[in-house]
Amino acid sequence: MFKLSLAQINPTIGDIDGNIALMQAAAQQASREGAKLVIFPELSLTAYYPADLLDDEEFVRRIEQGLVQLRAISKALPAMYWVFGAPTLNEGVGKRFHNSLIVLKDGAVLLT
Numbered sequence: 001m002f003k004l005s006l007a008q009i010n011p012t013i014g015d016i017d018g019n020i021a022l023m024q025a026a027a028q029q030a031s032r033e034g035a036k037l038v039i040f041p042e043l044s045l046t047a048y049y050p051a052d053l054l055d056d057e058e059f060v061r062r063i064e065q066g067l068v069q070l071r072a073i074s075k076a077l078p079a080m081y082w083v084f085g086a087p088t089l090n091e092g093v094g095k096r097f098h099n100s101l102i103v104l105k106d107g108a109v110l111l112t
Helices: 016-032 051-055 057-074
Strands: 004-006 037-039 081-089 097-105 108-111
Touching (some): 004 016, 016 057, 016 081, 051 057
Parallel strands (some): 037 081
Antiparallel strands (some): 081 097, 097 108
16 A cells, blocks of 8 residues: 655745755654655745745745755655645746646655
């Protein structure tokens, strides 16, 4: 049987470090309960909706650092899949960011 966990965290807009701490605690609890997949809310890294914060280059840098940090944290639970939302830069035409779903496992981004 494949067990999953829906992490009903309450992230705070702009508090990337605090949101990562919530995500880490939820993933650890899910792992203790035998889950192999933990699913977080939309834009759980930044909270919904970061709006004008996305115009701040320091905030964008913190998002990138947060993604690196989550990859590192996921290595502590190598069997766990993490599914979460975060703004990612759009390299093509259109708006600057995508509202992305990201899948991590053991430090690797499997899907964006």
